[in-house]
Amino acid sequence: MIVSVLMMDTAQSQSQSIEADDVGSLPIAEDDVNCRNYNAENVGPLLGGNINCRDGGSVVAANDSSGVADVNGALKDLTKRAKYLNSFRLIGKVNVPLSISSDELFGKLPSKFNESTDYDAIYELNVPFKWFDCPEALLTREELNEDVVSVDVSNMFEDEIKQISNIIYNEPITVVKGLATSCGFNLDLFDTKIIYKIKPDITCDTRTQFFKNVNVNVDKFCNETWYCQSVESKSSLRVYKKYQDSERKRTLEDTSSPPNKRGRKSDYEKWSGIEPPRKVKFATNIDLSKEIDFPEQYKELKKLPSIFQIQSTCNALNYTDQTILGMNTVQLYMKVRGVKTPCHQENNNFASVNINAGPEDCEWFAVAYEYVPKFLEICKQKNINFLKKTFWPIADELRLENIPVIRFVQKPGDLVFVNTGCIHWVQGLGVCNNVSWNVGPMNAYQIRGARYSFDYNMSNNYRNLIPLQHICWRIAQENKVSDGAFYAEIKNILIKNLAYMKMTLNHLEAIGVNVLLQKRKKSEISKFCFKCPDEVYNIMFVTRENIKQDYKCYCYNCMNLMLDTNKQLDFYVVMAAEIKEYIDIFDAFKLNTPISSEVTLSN
Secondary structure (H helix, E strand, O other): OEEEEEOOOOOOOOOOOOOOOOHHHOOOOHHHOOOOOOOOOEOOOOOOOEEEOOOOOOOOOOOOOOOHHHHHHHHHOHHHOOHHHOOOOOOOOEOOEOOOOHHHHHHOOOOOOOOOOOOOOOEOOOOOOOOOOOOOOOOOHHHHOOOEEEEEOOOOOHHHHHHHHHHHOOOOEEEEEOHHHHOOOOHHHHOHHHHHHHOOOOEEEEEEEEOOOOOOOEOOOOOEOOEOOEEEEEEEHHHHHHHHHHHHHHHHHHHHOOHHHHOOOOHHHHOOOOOOOOEEEEEEEEEOOOOOOOHHHHHHHOOOOHHHOOOOOOEHHHHHOOOOOOOOOOEEEEEOOOOEEEEEOOHHHOEEEEEEEEEOOEEEEEEOHHHHHHHHHHHHHOOOOOOOOOEOOOHHHHHHOOOOOEEEEEOOOOEEEEOOOOEEEEEEOOOEEEEEEEEOEOOHHHHHHHHHHHHHHHHOOOOOOOOHHHHHHHHHHHOOOOOHHHHHHHHHHHHHHHHHHHHHHHHHHHOOOOOEEOOOOOOOOOOEOOOOOOEOOOEEEEEOOOOOOOEEEEOHHHHHHHHHHOOOOOOEEEEOOOHHHHHHHHHHOOOOOOOOOOOEOOO
């Protein structure tokens, strides 16, 4: 294995185009945040309807309806509300040791619940979101033009793969070269012609953009801006294949003949940064999730080392127990020269894998996760909503703000590993197809990054896609964690979640509310609040706003907000599993290597 650093000439021709990828993780439309309404299975005789959550799914009604009548009077009583339950946050200090048992944990909860009681004995409640500190050291010109780490793979031996994992998990972004050759990966199986033969009418999202110089970004009035226009529409592979073929021919004409021979200026020559550019189209989110439709493609993907595979014991996303399109499924992105993937992070800061199947190149720009707070401050100054707007940062502007930018070219066959929280934006240098999906490294850095993302999204009313609490309980259930830092991150969430569950149940019992037990089905997907981005874990508050609507699932805080505006709503409290099940998992979850019982969890 050869590890090297790829150097990119930052002064290279401004006429070069750039790449786009991972569009499956781009911000959803602003008006899409609070209006998602999915059908669900029938809820049964008790509630007599469907339950809709932000993610879909269902709650199966219990047969025992005793105590339901007294639920709503207690929940609507303003004097009986528990403000300490208004929000569940994953960041914030935990004030107990790792070795704590469930009995010890519950013993720290107050015996009487009222608003004057201090509930911070276990963990900080209602913590305002705050980013970590950003590096302040003044960087040199060389450091600001950061080089990407490149790993050359010569074989698939276990020792070499372990070395690769040690490198990629400690770098913001890495290029892995030679992998396709060493594992016999057939890139041609992801060529447009092959996919077209299998599914010619498969639906694809198409983004219409302006062909622009990578170092200059202007609006339609030729004013400099970071905003990137990208108009979405629906198309089919049949239509896009024709377009991609014509663009491939155009590219070959532009690059193979001098200007006086081809009789017209190329796009690169014509685009000076002032003259409005032509439009280009980018086919995104082409779903390859059904293995039955793409057996040969999945066979190739299984040749990759386990650290890059979609289904692997070292991938935390395997513990979601559900399909999240574009994250734990494969998606294909078809490009022509000049199409862009605007600047973004992956959903909930999970790592990602991206393979360029060719035939031409992509160019990547990236900023390490540690510089996210400063990056977001610049976005705020430019009136850019990082989570909800499409934009294309100018690398030189970032460097002037002491933020290093990594820039490199991804050749056909290169695998790019985007580590936790890394900001990136990409452009196509020519016609190429990219295959991409997310992975969750089983390490502390990934879980910590996901915690920050979850709470940052909550504070900005932006949809969370990953059921992080569910993942952590499932990992604990397996009880095979041997890394101390990773164990601490998982236990951090378990302590907070188990304490929150117990506080909620104690509060409901104190005000006389019975909880309906409705066992979660094995195939049932995780619940998110219908109104906010919160993961509603195990204890759900369910209602429907009128007789014609299906039931919807809410968190405790949103339930109270809705009752403030509509006293006629009837809520039911539903629990998917007895708390005893979680107590057993919590008490059995131990680190497989010795650790001091004096270690405590920080934020």
